[in-house]
Amino acid sequence: MSMNDAYQPINCDDYDNLELACQQNLLLTLELKSGEVLKAKASDLVSRKNVEYLIIDDAGSTLEVRLDKIASFSNPQIGTVVVSEE
Structure with missing residues (x-):
């Protein structure tokens, strides 16, 4: 998965649900488009260079998705x- 492919913003309602999960530090089961499944605590949402990331805590490791x-x-x-795109 190349980090250079154009970012497609996700639907606002889906973003709001992720924001809520971060505020409550919910344990999420994330299924990625690659087929990978992660179980991790939602921590924060950040935006860098017009790309948005979910910060998760996976058994003490911080990951950005x-x-x-x-x-x-x-x-x-x-x-x-x-998750659907805008």
Whole structure:
């Protein structure tokens, strides 16, 4: 996965759900478009050079995931959200 491919902003409602997950430090199951599945705590959302990232805490390691690389995320509190682009 190249970091140079053009960033596609995600739907505002999906972004809002991620923001809520970060505020509550929810444990999310993230399914990436590559097929990889991560279980990690949502920590923060950041934007760098017009690309948005979800900061997650995975067993003490901090990872950044491009929002447009997330296929879906879920947590019992918010259900499953299938990410769509704007």
